[in-house]
Amino acid sequence: MAVDKNKLDEEACSLRFYKIILSWDYLRLLKESDRKNHKKDKGDDDTTTGLKKAKNSYKDVEDYIATFEPLLFEEVKAQIVQGKKDDEEDTQWMKAVTVGCSEIDGFHFPMISSSDAESISQNDLLLLSNKEFGEGKRLPTAYAFALVEDRRPDKIRLRMYLSGEVKQLSTEETEACPRLLNMRPLVTENAKLLHVLKICSLSTIAREYVALRSVSSLPFKDLILSAAESNHTTEDHAWKISRPLKDFLESNHNKSQLDAINAGLSRKTFVLIQGPPGTGKTQTILGLLSAILHATPARVHSNRGNLSVVKRGPELSMADKYNHWGKASPWLAGINPLDQEMPIDGDDGFFPTSGNELKPEVVNSSRKYRVRVLVCAPSNSALDEIVLRILNTGIRDENDRAYSPKIVRIGLKAHHSVQAVSMDYLVEQRLSGMDSQTGDRQKQGGPLKDKDSIRGSILDEAVIVFSTLSFSASPVFSKLNRGFDVVIIDEAAQAVEPSTLVPLSNGCKQVFLVGDPVQLPATVISPIAGNFGYCISLFERLQRGGYPVQMLKTQYRMHPEIRNFPSREFYKEALEDGPDVEEQTRRSWHEYRCFGPFCFFDIHEGKESQPSGSGSWQNVDEVEFVLAMYHKLVSRYPELKSSSRLAIISPYRHQVKLLRQKFRETFGVESDKVVDINTVDGFQGREKDVAIFSCVRASKDKGIGFVADFRRMNVGITRARSSVLVVGSASTLRRGDKHWQNLVDSAEQRNALYKVSKPYDEFFSQENLTLMEVEAMHDKPEAPPEDMDVEVPVDGPVVEADPVQPEENDWGDAGEDGGYDED
Numbered sequence: 019m020a021v022d023k024n025k026l027d028e029e030a031c032s033l034r035f036y037k038i039i040l041s042w043d044y045l046r047l048l049k050e051s052d053r054k055n056h057k058k059d060k061g062d063d064d065t066t067t068g069l070k071k072a073k074n075s076y077k078d079v080e081d082y083i084a085t086f087e088p089l090l091f092e093e094v095k096a097q098i099v100q101g102k103k104d105d106e107e108d109t110q111w112m113k114a115v116t117v118g119c120s121e122i123d124g125f126h127f128p129m130i131s132s133s134d135a136e137s138i139s140q141n142d143l144l145l146l147s148n149k150e151f152g153e154g155k156r157l158p159t160a161y162a163f164a165l166v167e168d169r170r171p172d173k174i175r176l177r178m179y180l181s182g183e184v185k186q187l188s189t190e191e192t193e194a195c196p197r198l199l200n201m202r203p204l205v206t207e208n209a210k211l212l213h214v215l216k217i218c219s220l221s222t223i224a225r226e227y228v229a230l231r232s233v234s235s236l237p238f239k240d241l242i243l244s245a246a247e248s249n250h251t252t253e254d255h256a257w258k259i260s261r262p263l264k265d266f267l268e269s270n271h272n273k274s275q276l277d278a279i280n281a282g283l284s285r286k287t288f289v290l291i292q293g294p295p296g297t298g299k300t301q302t303i304l305g306l307l308s309a310i311l312h313a314t315p316a317r318v319h320s321n322r323g324n325l326s327v328v329k330r331g332p333e334l335s336m337a338d339k340y341n342h343w344g345k346a347s348p349w350l351a352g353i354n355p356l357d358q359e360m361p362i363d364g365d366d367g368f369f370p371t372s373g374n375e376l377k378p379e380v381v382n383s384s385r386k387y388r389v390r391v392l393v394c395a396p397s398n399s400a401l402d403e404i405v406l407r408i409l410n411t412g413i414r415d416e417n418d419r420a421y422s423p424k425i426v427r428i429g430l431k432a433h434h435s436v437q438a439v440s441m442d443y444l445v446e447q448r449l450s451g452m453d454s455q456t457g458d459r460q461k462q463g464g465p466l467k468d469k470d471s472i473r474g475s476i477l478d479e480a481v482i483v484f485s486t487l488s489f490s491a492s493p494v495f496s497k498l499n500r501g502f503d504v505v506i507i508d509e510a511a512q513a514v515e516p517s518t519l520v521p522l523s524n525g526c527k528q529v530f531l532v533g534d535p536v537q538l539p540a541t542v543i544s545p546i547a548g549n550f551g552y553c554i555s556l557f558e559r560l561q562r563g564g565y566p567v568q569m570l571k572t573q574y575r576m577h578p579e580i581r582n583f584p585s586r587e588f589y590k591e592a593l594e595d596g597p598d599v600e601e602q603t604r605r606s607w608h609e610y611r612c613f614g615p616f617c618f619f620d621i622h623e624g625k626e627s628q629p630s631g632s633g634s635w636q637n638v639d640e641v642e643f644v645l646a647m648y649h650k651l652v653s654r655y656p657e658l659k660s661s662s663r664l665a666i667i668s669p670y671r672h673q674v675k676l677l678r679q680k681f682r683e684t685f686g687v688e689s690d691k692v693v694d695i696n697t698v699d700g701f702q703g704r705e706k707d708v709a710i711f712s713c714v715r716a717s718k719d720k721g722i723g724f725v726a727d728f729r730r731m732n733v734g735i736t737r738a739r740s741s742v743l744v745v746g747s748a749s750t751l752r753r754g755d756k757h758w759q760n761l762v763d764s765a766e767q768r769n770a771l772y773k774v775s776k777p778y779d780e781f782f783s784q785e786n787l788t789l790m791e792v793e794a795m796h797d798k799p800e801a802p803p804e805d806m807d808v809e810v811p812v813d814g815p816v817v818e819a820d821p822v823q824p825e826e827n828d829w830g831d832a833g834e835d836g837g838y839d840e841d
């Protein structure tokens with residue numbers, strides 16, 4: 019049975035979405051945006067938007083849509099305006115001519131031809147006009163948005179809505195306007211010259227809109243609306259796994275990971291798993307996959323155990339047996355008849371993997387319950403991390419044998435290391451396999467399979483399908499013969515709620531949301547939509563509403579002294595360290611207190627500035643100090659001269675740019691060869707031995723901007739295994755935010771707060787270092803093996819300072835009354 023995706027409803031939703039957006043006035047959107055920014059700068063609250071704040075729960079579908087739909091449209095507006103800003107430097111008007119037009123259901127479908135439109139893709143939003151316009155140019159009299167419906171090499175088919183502008187979302191009533199009327203002859207008559215500007219792609223947000231509007235037909239609709247647990251699972255409904263697999267899971271997962279896996283086996287329909295930094299989210303997902311792919315209903319197990327004591331009922335007919343299986347196993351309901359057959363010993367081929375040693379799956383007759391899983395993540399990189407882990411380690415079967423399951427990775431931009439299981443590669447493999455048989459087939463008169471049907475069969479055969487959230491609405495999924503039993507969404511707290519709904523529209527019986535709402539959320543372009551709660555993920559909303567969360571508590575990444583602060587500040591002291599973490603994260607540079615594990619350097623003379631007058635910030639003094647510290651670290655510990663070992667992180671893009679530039683100027687080498695310099699957002703999910711964190715903000719009277727976002731702070735300070743070295747203005751940060759105040763206080767209490775004055779290189783003079791030596795470093799660890807291949811000149815321009823008198827130095831071990839807080 020084909021998956022019923024309520025095609026007609028979906029189409030109606032898309033049409034509504036496009037009608038509204040295509041009717042908008044681009045110039046008015048730009049003006050509105052300027053006005054909103056102006057109001058924001060003046061600190062005015064925008065009360066005219068008519069938006070509703072996102073809530074923890076909704077009374078019904080209408081309430082839900084009435085809240086989310088306007089927020090989503092607000093976000094579309096911001097993406098459109100941002101599209102212009104992003105491309106500002108190379109805003110390029112293209113020329114095109116009309117070569118035909120049709121009109122269906124109130125939409126115009128002009129066909130255009132252009133010689134300079136290579137960058138245009140399907141689902142792009144374009145602006146069409148009778149003339150180019152921009153700074154200092156006169157405004158056009160005819161202009162309108164157009165959506166790229168179909169992109170062919172020589173022609174582009176567009177969709178436009180020229181009947182008037184939609185003023186009211188609820189009624190969809192339109193108001194005629196001259197600019198749209200003036201467009202009509204331009205697109206309906208042939209050989210008219212048009213000026214075309216690419217604005218942005220609408221493909222992701224359009225899919226989110228359709229999923230949002232389809233919420234009434236999604237699985238677990240009531241749970242999603244109410245944020246309350248709706249099902250009470252019983253032992254009888256739970257799924258069990260074999261003893262060998264259970265033993266494996268128990269010996270390779272800690273208690274909180276096992277609790278999360280067992281919550282899945284209990285067949286709870288919605289399972290939330292919170293994974294703080296380094297707590298083994300990916301390991302848990304892999305364990306979960308082994309468990310759910312090889313589980314059987316509990317009652318099968320218990321019946322087996324009782325066979326000798328329970329009176330046997332009458333022998334059932336084959337039809338009755340199938341009927342019973344059907345009831346016991348919801349996975350089997352209404353699926354492809356082929357899947358209802360008892361699996362035979364051995365399986366029919368396997369997908370190639372990246373050349374690992376693992377065997378392909380062999381399904382034997384004891385495996386009657388075949389579950390299909392869709393694994394999604396908001397980004398390609400997060401997705402490929404799991405794919406790669408599966409390719410490297412495989413999963414376990416009921417006999418605790420590691421094997422490569424049949425998997426396929428759908429979508430664009432797959433990382434090269436997972437190409438072997440990407441859909442495009444698998445299709446090519448099948449085609450080339452068929453090419454060798456083509457002669458035979460043609461002789462037999464059989465038709466060659468087209469790519470679409472090959473895709474369909476690869477999808478149907480895969481037990482685990484990987485896709486980004488957005489791509490899970492791709493038309494390729496409509497080829498599925500049966501839906502998914504389980505959907506697992508990784509990094510679920512980094513997705514706006516409508517995008518989490520997208521994979522659910524393929525149908526499923528159980529959902530796992532894995533993520534951490536205390537790390538960075540989804541990027542929402544519209545600050546207004548963000549303020550109204552559009553950036554709150556479904557994970558976070560359910561958690562706020564009191565929905566139970568399985569929290570992974572044991573961390574394997576950070577030195578306990580690094581773990582201590584975020585655990586207290588963000589996780590109610592719940593985090594604990596895995597066995598041996600302390601020994602594994604102790605490093606030779608810990609011999610000096612100023613090199614970790616967790617220090618704060620107060621650059622009290624530092625000045626913040628905004629090079630472009632607004633937006634991103636930088637702090638030249640912090641850059642100078644960071645480079646001095648970097649130089650000292652790599653001079654003494656050359657194993658740190660590696661971008662895989664050492665990170666320099668900052669919340670601000672300008673600071674990152676400046677750090678990279680100064681690094682090149684100072685050391686004569688491109689920074690990316692020897693150190694990883696990036697924004698906090700670019701570091702989520704990654705780890706290094708040492709992380710230097712430059713906070714930038716250093717004003718006596720202003721706030722600290724988005725540095726105050728505790729999620730950004732949490733990510734920034736939890737990337738390091740052995741040392742996190744925070745560089746900032748203690749007084750500004752203390753005044754700017756409670757969490758930062760606690761961080762600086764914590765450093766002070768641990769004698770790890772250093773007030774640093776210019777010249778910065780003196781801070782790292784031998785005399786000072788000697789004063790900062792840790793007296794007894796038990797079991798000094800060996801330096802980890804060096805893995806870098808580019809040398810940073812250690813005799814660079816950073817000069818060892820002359821000896822200074824200790825009393826001139828007021829680093830933090832002056833104690834609580836050290837008087838380093840100048841304000």
Ligand SMILES: Nc1ncnc2c1ncn2[C@@H]1O[C@H](COP(=O)(O)OP(=O)(O)OP(=O)(O)O)[C@@H](O)[C@H]1O
Pocket residue numbers: 270271272275293294295296297298299300301302574575596703704
């Ligand atoms: N139960 C466990 N026992 C021992 N080591 C573990 C366990 N679980 C995870 N680890 C180790 O902890 C590290 C982090 O695990 P993993 O990569 O699965 O974490 P993650 O949560 O996906 O990471 P991130 O926080 O960066 O998203 C890995 O080195 C992994 O081997």
